[in-house]
Amino acid sequence: MELPESIQNLFGGDNTKAMLATSGLLLIILGLAAYFLFFSAPTESSLTVKVTNDSGQGMWMAKVSLSAAGQGENADSGNKLSVTTGRDGIAVFGGFQLARK
Secondary structure, X not given: OOOOHHHHHHOOOOHHHHHHHHHHHHHHHHHHHHHHHHHOOOOEEEEEEEEEOOXXXXXXXXXXXXXXXXXXXXXXXXXEEEEEEXXXXXXXXXXXXXXXX
8 A cells, every 4th residue: 555645755755654654643643532532531520410200290400510539629529529400409319319409
């Protein structure tokens, strides 16, 4: 397989050098993409939850946010879970009490 002549000319017309350089560049790009996708922790994630009664009718919405440790006010407290709701009461998710307003 030969690269286009314009790319080969960047490396003195040597197709082998051009192939190695192109492969190396692609490897660096893929490595950086993998790092940012899999190894860097998100600073905050949020989920909007719709609360329904037993018959399936929507009652109210809650926004659940998780902030990672080491960011701002949560630097010393570890991960922090916060819940914002539009009404008074207790927010329960999966049988666990998340917040009380």
